[in-house]
Amino acid sequence: xxxxxxxxxxxxxxxxxxxxxxxxxxxxxxxxxxxxxxxxxxxxxxxxxxxxxxxxxxxxxxxxxxxxxxxxxxxxxxxxxxxxxxxxxxxxxxxxxxxxxxxxxxxxxxxxxxxxxxxxxxxxxxxxxxxxxxxxxxxxxxxxxxxxxxxxxxxxxxxxxxxxxxxxxxxxxxxxxxxxxxxxxxxxxxxxxxxxxxxxxxxxxxxxxxxxxxxxxxxxxxxxxxxxxxxxxxxxxxxxxxxxxxxxxxxxxxxxxxxxxxxxxxxxxxxxxxxxxxxxxxxxxxxxxxxxxxxxxxxxxxxxxxxxxxxxxxxxxxxxxxxxxxxxxxxxxxxxxxxxxxxxxxxxxxxxxxxxxxxxxxxxxxxxxxxxxxxxxxxxxxxxxxxxxxxxxxxxxxxxxxxxxxxxxxxxxxxxxxxxxxxxxxxxxxxxxxxxxxxxxxxxxxxxxxxxxxxxxxxxxxxxxxxxxxxxxxxxxxxxxxxxxxxxxxxxxxxxxxxxxxxxxxxxxxxxxxxxxxxxxxxxxxxxxxxxxxxxxxxxxxxxxxxxxxxxxxxxxxxxxxxxxxxxxxxxx
Amino acid sequence: xxxxxxxxxxxxxxxxxxxxxxxxxxxxxxxxxxxxxxxxxxxxxxxxxxxxxxxxxxxxxxxxxxxxxxxxxxxxxxxxxxxxxxxxxxxxxxxxxxxxxxxxxxxxxxxxxxxxxxxxxxxxxxxxxxxxxxxxxxxxxxxxxxxxxxxxxxxxxxxxxxxxxxxxxxxxxxxxxxxxxxxxxxxxxxxxxxxxxxxxxxxxxxxxxxxxxxxxxxxxxxxxxxx
Numbered sequence: 001x002x003x004x005x006x007x008x009x010x011x012x013x014x015x016x017x018x019x020x021x022x023x024x025x026x027x028x029x030x031x032x033x034x035x036x037x038x039x040x041x042x043x044x045x046x047x048x049x050x051x052x053x054x055x056x057x058x059x060x061x062x063x064x065x066x067x068x069x070x071x072x073x074x075x076x077x078x079x080x081x082x083x084x085x086x087x088x089x090x091x092x093x094x095x096x097x098x099x100x101x102x103x104x105x106x107x108x109x110x111x112x113x114x115x116x117x118x119x120x121x122x123x124x125x126x127x128x129x130x131x132x133x134x135x136x137x138x139x140x141x142x143x144x145x146x147x148x149x150x151x152x153x154x155x156x157x158x159x160x161x162x163x164x165x166x167x168x169x170x171x172x173x174x175x176x177x178x179x180x181x182x183x184x185x186x187x188x189x190x191x192x193x194x195x196x197x198x199x200x201x202x203x204x205x206x207x208x209x210x211x212x213x214x215x216x217x218x219x220x221x222x223x224x225x226x227x228x229x230x231x232x233x234x235x236x237x238x239x240x241x242x243x244x245x246x247x248x249x250x251x252x253x254x255x256x257x258x259x260x261x262x263x264x265x266x267x268x269x270x271x272x273x274x275x276x277x278x279x280x281x282x283x284x285x286x287x288x289x290x291x292x293x294x295x296x297x298x299x300x301x302x303x304x305x306x307x308x309x310x311x312x313x314x315x316x317x318x319x320x321x322x323x324x325x326x327x328x329x330x331x332x333x334x335x336x337x338x339x340x341x342x343x344x345x346x347x348x349x350x351x352x353x354x355x356x357x358x359x360x361x362x363x364x365x366x367x368x369x370x371x372x373x374x375x376x377x378x379x380x381x382x383x384x385x386x387x388x389x390x391x392x393x394x395x396x397x398x399x400x401x402x403x404x405x406x407x408x409x410x411x412x413x414x415x416x417x418x419x420x421x422x423x424x425x426x427x428x429x430x431x432x433x434x435x436x437x438x439x440x441x442x443x444x445x446x447x448x449x450x451x452x453x454x455x456x457x458x459x460x461x462x463x464x465x466x467x468x469x470x471x472x473x474x475x476x477x478x479x480x481x482x483x484x485x486x487x488x489x490x491x492x493x494x495x496x497x498x499x500x501x502x503x504x505x506x507x508x509x510x511x512x513x514x515x516x517x518x519x520x521x522x523x524x525x526x527x528x529x530x531x532x533x534x535x536x537x538x539x540x541x542x543x544x545x546x547x548x549x550x551x552x553x554x555x556x557x558x559x560x561x562x563x564x565x566x567x568x569x570x571x572x573x
Numbered sequence: 574x575x576x577x578x579x580x581x582x583x584x585x586x587x588x589x590x591x592x593x594x595x596x597x598x599x600x601x602x603x604x605x606x607x608x609x610x611x612x613x614x615x616x617x618x619x620x621x622x623x624x625x626x627x628x629x630x631x632x633x634x635x636x637x638x639x640x641x642x643x644x645x646x647x648x649x650x651x652x653x654x655x656x657x658x659x660x661x662x663x664x665x666x667x668x669x670x671x672x673x674x675x676x677x678x679x680x681x682x683x684x685x686x687x688x689x690x691x692x693x694x695x696x697x698x699x700x701x702x703x704x705x706x707x708x709x710x711x712x713x714x715x716x717x718x719x720x721x722x723x724x725x726x727x728x729x730x731x732x733x734x735x736x737x738x739x740x741x742x743x744x745x746x747x748x749x750x751x752x753x754x755x756x757x758x759x760x761x762x763x764x765x766x767x768x769x770x771x772x773x774x775x776x777x778x779x780x781x782x783x784x785x786x787x788x789x790x791x792x793x794x795x796x797x798x799x800x
Binding site for chain 2: 009011012015016018019459460462463464465466467468469470471473565566567570
């Protein structure tokens, strides 16, 4: 059988579609809807993923980080004791090589305000460097970003609101009354504060009430900058912005003595052979006291022993010192990345250097790195490959007759966000399963349509087989018919999906209200306006995929017809 | 030349749990150029024999050769190719493909044979002329009478010039006048082109035209009459 005859069979398949118009239209409509929904959902997921990844890079991590290998290995524990020095040298080298670099010391603690407390992830940053490369610094909605040398914190807006710090944006009537009742405010100040708020009447009845049923006030959106500053100043004056950080300073230190049971139970089993030999040399057991005592050793041996203990997760190698730092809230961060807006605080790095801070003495936990050419809307560039960055660092250090310490390495943002990427894969997987299901439901419709079509044409099939049509040709004819149905439905679906996608990609949908109800975090690093993204592979691929699936769906009904005796088919009524 | 050769042909099939002996050892031969009918009452086995001779069904016992090939040893695909290359069929209910035009219906067996487009057109037009349907090639089956549809079916059967045309009750759905016209066409084709026709029928009109009538009753040959 040649190509021309296959073409004839294809023509017959096409005519058969036209013969059963109602069935064809209904099945096409089902495929169209499922393909359109698939394209829409795929675009949405792609949009969320792209936006999230972009936000992580530009608002949270930078493209890569320089930090100790041990910190990276224990990153889930946030080992604030895993610090390094001389970051200024690395920053300068990176700067010469076309990178922005911003130092950070990251630690956890509790933030206390006059009304409550919250666990916070603190980022002690160099405000100038941070402003240069991190986009969240442009999203300080109320107040301002921190400055060098001031005991100040810029808080995630949601946390600030929860702790009743800074300017309240949606205070309930009692909260506002409490502010106004402050003796530190004059009557004029009170009147001014009142004038900054309104009970939102545009909202549906009930929505402007707080949980207790009290009236809720909304901060006027378009207040002049001067009014904002005055309002902030008044909040500051009544002590609303005074907060206290309670944290623990973790320092690595070789213990003078280790209890026998800890040595045997916790430390020894976790050590490698050479580490055991080293510690066996540096410590000696006092059987009477049941303690291992440090007996002395060289600086290198002491450093190696300490690293071995840290690597083994031995808690005795970390000294903890409680610390309290009083700071003032100077601004509220409300960025497109929700990770910046919740339980996150930004402090100037320089205030933490001595005993009044975190006794850092020039140490940081990380250096964020970004290609200078990349903007806030960009993903990463090839220059941001960790190996490329590392090579640039090594070259710069070699020019200074230095080498990169072995404990340091450059880590790509993706290495750092395995949890998020896992979540992303799971989320997109589950959403895709839903759309696949929809997809397959529609294609079962094809199977049904083909089953009916084949049943209806049993006699016709018997005749065609009597005239010499082989089983293969029978499969070809009907699978082409089903495939055409799939192509037609998918083409319409692509058209519909693209039409829906145009506003989705251009404007997106604002889900900020829903997001707030959900506590602001849905896993994706998107703050509220969810936008789609064009995914050409899906759009182009939908039609052939639909054709293939449709054809396959017709397989079983055809097999039934092919198995039937020709004489039975001819007698079929 | 022997077109169909059956020896001790047996066909049994199951029906509602019991076995029906449709053919009980038939021995029969048909030569090229014959215009023969297999006659008998309903359930006698005449259609069963025609189906076996047309390779539409499988035999239970005995031997059967069609166009010189032992059909019992042929695969499903080989049987399909034998039907495609050597046999033509005319059915009682015409069995035309409703979505195709007259031209396309008649061309269908040639399409399966892989004949070129121009040759198909020439042969279809000639077949249409032979059955007296010139100018109707663009019509659809539903736009034609029963007699015209049966003519199309004849044209479809003869267009590939098969060694044997099997016609299962071809006049059963037609009135006697139209039936006679159809049979006249077949006689003419038999005489002019030498096409072998084998009918299964209980229509006296067909038996009038047939030059040989094999009477079958209860799956056995009752009489083999050559006029």
